[in-house]
Amino acid sequence: MTLNTSTSGTAAELIARSNRLGSDPRNTNYAGGNTSAKGTETDPVTGEDVELLWVKGSGGDLGTLKEQGLAVLRLDRMRALVDVYPGVEREDEMVAAFDYCLHGTGGAAPSIDTAMHGLVDAAHVDHLHPDSGIAIATAADGEQLTATIFGGKVVWVPWRRPGFQLGLDIAEIKAKNPDAIGCILGGHGITAWGDTSDEAEKNSLWIIETAAAYIAEHSTVEPFGPTLDGYAPLPEAERRAKAAALVPTIRSIASQDKPMVGHFADSDVVLDFLASSEHPRLAALGTSCPDHFLRTKVKPLVLDLPSDASVEDSIARLRELHVAYREDYQAYYDRNAVADSPAIRGADPLIVLVPGVGMFSFGKDKQTARVAGEFYVNAINVMRGAEGLSTYAPIDESEKFRIEYWALEEAKLQRMPAPKPLATRIALVTGAASGIGKAIAKKLASQGAVVAIADLDLEKAQAAAAEIGGTDVAIGVQADVSDEDAVQAAVDATLLAFGGLDLVVNNAGLSLSKSLLDTTVADWDLQHNVMAKGSFLVSRSAAKALIEQGLGGDIVYISSKNSVFAGPNNIAYSATKADQAHQVRLLAAELGGHGVRVNGINPDGVVQGSGIFSSGWGANRAAVYGVEEKDLGAFYAQRTLLKREVLPDHVANAVYALVGPDLTQTTGLHIPVDAGVAAAFLR
Structure with missing residues (x-):
């Protein structure tokens, strides 16, 4: 039986408040901060009232x-921990003790900040990481600024690592x-409280907005100093082209220890800072709030060249x-x-960070990389506020290390689920808005890869990407694979979206079923341009x-x-497929020294879900073989050794x-992947 009572009105009110506060980035960063509420519920075991903390x-x-x-x-048990608290040197032991205070089953594991919420004598408590609040918290004279800005309504708390002792201090x-x-928690963030949920939220917002207003009114004109000659942002097209040219190198830098997925941002906040x-x-001083540097490392790597420095x-x-960074x-x-x-x-x-270009952030997946970049934007905002009023003074590096290499943080990392087989791999699949390509993209994403779906039809590519997942999983890009510039643009878009490239599937194709005498030069050129030249x-x-990344990779041809196999009335299509098949062998020989593997798939006719077959090819092939178009898949199956029809998922599984x-x-x-076509056996 589940005894968790968190469906109460108190919990519902807490969730609503949390969602409102957390949905506004001015209040706190993604996954940052925590909120709580205290109330009385009936214990389903004893039937008696019990005081509870929802956090x-x-x-x-x-x-x-x-x-x-x-x-x-249970509040009585949690507060009783004060009597057995062994002191700050052993405060980490208290996190495990929280498990003995849980009421019911289910729910999340208590966090390190649970003591703050349980020990503070207020019914509702918010702990948040707003940029404006952290700017005051990281100013060299933050304590004096707190008194000046807020009077006695907000009290300064010197830096202390989150934990049981900090909860006692705030109480x-x-x-x-x-x-x-x-x-104001020195170097860290803010905590506010209230007798009601609305009062706690109102107090939190008042602190945040009052700090922001004071910074806006009293900040120096150029908190980051004057603009450096030669460091102004490049024009958009130029900076994105340079970013795409630098991405493979930067990913190799971020991935020397283990492969990473990336994110590129060139917002005004980043460009103006650089x-x-x-x-x-300021970059060398690093970030201060624990939520920041746990995701960004203690400081970034900054290219010390002007905006117009060559790519080389x-x-x-x-x-x-x-x-030097390592x-x-x-x-x-x-x-x-x-x-x-x-x-x-x-x-x-x-x-x-690359002046004139932007910021490249990395993580174990796209979301983590994107969020890391968002956190560094938070850090820039914090530095601007602190420098505008005073001097930015983050916590000492020894304190950063104590958090970055905290035993509790290590245990948290160890509890993370094992990554999927293709985690950190970045794929580009051409012709992927439908049929075989779409099935391949879905399969790769299901195994942990992020995928760029390239197709001639951008709307269909974007729709397929949305079906697979949000932009942290898949994106749609337009690509006419027969056009050199369009291909490079699709590759660049993939590089900028995900920070690199590992896996390419040459799937784009079309076919015109015609005899030799009926095949025109235009027919021949079209099919060779899309498949042979396109691949x-x-x-x-x-x-x-x-090659530049130095991480190896895969190129797969859907031949x-x-x-x-020599079939009738198929000269152009079959010839270009033979071209693709030999490209596999040629590139395998050429790219093997770089750790890049090149392989191919030889499917039988895939009728179901196929864009090629639905565009007239199916009708033509059915006419060649003297069957109804609706029966073409079954016809293909009957001529195989296994008597089975080949579907898009079968090809995706082979990839x-x-x-x-x-x-x-x-x-x-x-x-x-042909269910056994003896005439197509490889020799």
Whole structure:
């Protein structure tokens, strides 16, 4: 029996408040902060009233918080922990003790901030990470600014790592300051409280808005200093072209320890920061709020060249800076690690800043990479506010290290589910708005890849991407694979959307079923331009990125049994498929030294869901074989050894077999997916 009582009105009110606060980025960052409510419910075991605490659990996001994201604890047991608290040196032990305070089953694990919510004598508590609040919290004279801006309504709390002792500190501050509605947590964020949910929310917003208004009114004109000569943003088309040219190098930098997915942002906030004279100093100081640096690392890698630096010079300098960055991070780890510190998790940057171009952020998946970039924008806003009023003074690096390599943080990471087989892999599939290509894209995404769906019809490509998932999973791009510039644009769009490229599937195709005498030069050119030339163009553009990344990769050709099987009235199609089949062998030989595997799939005619068959090809082939078009799939099946029809999913499964974890030593192979066509056996 489930005894969780979090369906109460108190919990519903808390969720609604949390969603309102969390949906506005001015109030808190994604997955940052936590909220709580206290109330009385009937214990279903004893039938007696019991005081409970509902609090946002570990992980999750306030803006999207649901019932299962709450932890529910008995207040009497949680407050009794004060009597057994062993002191700040052993406060991490208290997190495990929260489990003995839980009421009912289900819900989220209690977070490190649970003590703050349970011990503060207020019915409703909000802990948030607003840019305006953190700007005050990270100002060198933050304590004085707090008094000046808020008077006695908001109290300064010196930096302390989140935990049981911080909860005790805030509880004491509230008790000693009965007129206070909240506090500024040095280096960290804000906490507010109220007797009702509406009052807590009102107090939180008042602190945030009052801080923002004070910064706007009293900030210096140029908080980041004057604009550096030569560091102004490049024109949009130029900067995005340069970004696409730099992405493969930057991904290789971010992925030396383990492969990462990326995100590119060129917002005015980022570009203006990078154009300022103070950006090198401020970037080197790093972020301060724990939620920030846990996702961005303690500081970014910043290219120290002007906006108009050539791509070649930028690449060379980025690689030099990467060596220095890794040495610096190792030294940071060595300075601060103690005997029981977790092992170093990698020394590559998660944020790379390029003046005039923008910001490249990285993570274990697209969402994590995007959110890391959003957090660094938060950090820029914090630095602007702090510098505008005072001097930006983040917490000491030793404190950052204590959080980054916290045993509790390590345990949290260890609880993460195992990644899917294609996690961190970035795919581009051509002709993927329907049929075989769409099935391939779905399969790759289901196994953890992010996918760019390229198609001649942009609307259909975008619709297919939306069907697979949001833009953190799939995007639609337009691509006429017979056009060199269009192909490069599709590859560039993939690079900018996901930070790199690992896996290319040459699937785009068409067919005209005609005899030799009826095949025109235009028919011949059309089919060769789309499939033979198109595959060459896509593979060439992709190979540039794959080689520069240095992470290996896969190129897969969807060829056909017709590449080896001679059927009637099919001269142009079959010839171009044979061209594709030999491209597989040629590129496998050429790209193997770079760790790039090139393989092919030879399907039989795939009728169901096929764009080719629905566009007239099916009717033509049915006429050739003297069957009804509706029976063409069954006709193909009957001429196979297995008597089975080949479907798009069968081809998709074969692609996954080639690019997944089981055939890593295979290249130059063609896999028949034809249910057994003896005439198409490979020799």
